[in-house]
Amino acid sequence: MNVLVTAGPTREAIDPVRFVSNRSSGKMGTAIAQAARAAGHTVRLITGPVALPPPADVSLVRVTSAADMLAAVEKNLAWCDWLIMAAAVADWRPRHPASHKLKKADGPPCIEWEPAPDILATIAPRKKPGQLFCGFAAETRPLVREAMRKLRDKNLDLLALNDVSQHDRGFEADTNALTFFDAAGQRQPLPLAPKSVCAAQLIARMEKLHAKKI
Numbered sequence: 001m002n003v004l005v006t007a008g009p010t011r012e013a014i015d016p017v018r019f020v021s022n023r024s025s026g027k028m029g030t031a032i033a034q035a036a037r038a039a040g041h042t043v044r045l046i047t048g049p050v051a052l053p054p055p056a057d058v059s060l061v062r063v064t065s066a067a068d069m070l071a072a073v074e075k076n077l078a079w080c081d082w083l084i085m086a087a088a089v090a091d092w093r094p095r096h097p098a099s100h101k102l103k104k105a106d107g108p109p110c111i112e113w114e115p116a117p118d119i120l121a122t123i124a125p126r127k128k129p130g131q132l133f134c135g136f137a138a139e140t141r142p143l144v145r146e147a148m149r150k151l152r153d154k155n156l157d158l159l160a161l162n163d164v165s166q167h168d169r170g171f172e173a174d175t176n177a178l179t180f181f182d183a184a185g186q187r188q189p190l191p192l193a194p195k196s197v198c199a200a201q202l203i204a205r206m207e208k209l210h211a212k213k214i
């Protein structure tokens, strides 16, 4: 399979030296790219700014903002059989990033916000028959309800829910605990495990979904 994976955070510019971002380290998405490669798939990884070494045998595209990531996903969409969106993409961005560094002497800036592009929502209507899309849900409360909503609204085949309110899972941790929800309504909670193990479980689940579809 041709597997397109996204990882890491995006950065949205406030001015030439400042940005808004989030705590994603890229570990989860990178582990998925490695697990897909280890399972014999051809992998392209689109990553926001992370401090991880590039995985072996995986073609890497580095991006900065949500708009960059959307463009890179769109460019690779026709190529991929599976899209796995583990990146923590910004929901909001400054509407008018300053072209010069904001001066402290001018006082706290008043930033006007606009929605950043929602990558999955943008491409969901373009899903071709046979393609599989997997999204993540990073939640701190009403976990299951939000997961089901994202699965439906973003036209996903699989959603991996992680509770990001605990220090041993989700953002930055080396471990995670995923619950899979599929479009047929099946729910599968998995125990806390190294992200490499979670990633291998996710790839195995995609392989099962693929086998069911053909």
Ligand code: PMT
Pocket: 007, 008, 023, 024, 025, 026, 027, 028, 029, 066, 085, 086, 087, 088, 089, 090, 091, 116, 117, 118, 119, 120, 121, 134, 135, 136, 137, 138, 139, 150, 162, 164, 170, 171, 172, 173
């Ligand atoms: O990188 P790590 O430190 O290892 O942390 C891993 C992780 C917590 C970032 C990862 O496991 C995870 O949960 N990634 C998704 C984070 C997220 O943005 O979740 P969300 O619930 O806000 O978004 C739902 C889905 O829509 C995600 O697949 C996301 O990639 C996608 N999305 C979100 C916003 C946006 N503008 N466009 C999108 O496509």
